[in-house]
Amino acid sequence: MVDTVIATPEAEALIQRLIAQHGPVMFFLSGGCCEGSAPNCYPRGEFVVGPADILLGQIAASPFYISRSQYEFSKHTQLIIDVVPGRGGMFSLEGPEGYSFHLRSRLFTDEEIAELFP
Structure with a gap:
């Protein structure tokens, strides 16, 4: 089964640091403008x-939610969560760490789409 959302090793390491500091976390991608299109991390x-x-x-064993409108826009892509230096959204937990989560994506192959949407 193909994963619809994955994290880079750097993102996984940051998530583990955040869990150690804040306990279990979750992610939400709203699809709004500005920082709304960045994945935000919150205490679960x-x-x-x-x-x-x-x-x-x-x-990283943390649920990743997406708004329905953003899902409809991006359902044919795999979301790849990465980190970049700098502060991102004001409410996301990673801000004080000096990093922000960053969204990358790649189109699913025809075979993956057939598996995801039989």
Whole structure:
């Protein structure tokens, strides 16, 4: 089974540091403008997902949710969560670490699409 969301080793390491500091975390990608299109990391249970939000998968054993509108836009791509130097969103946990989570993507192959959408 192909993963719809994955994390780079650098992102996984940062997630593990955040878990050590804050306990379990979760991610949300809203698809809004500006920082809304960056993956945001929150302490698990402190961000309420809505009925239209989709659990896309897990990275570093942490749930990754996406808004339905963003999912419809990006469902034919694998989301790759990476980190870059600098502060990102104001509410995401990694800001004080001097890094921000960054979204990359790649198109699924025809074979992967057939597996995901039989």
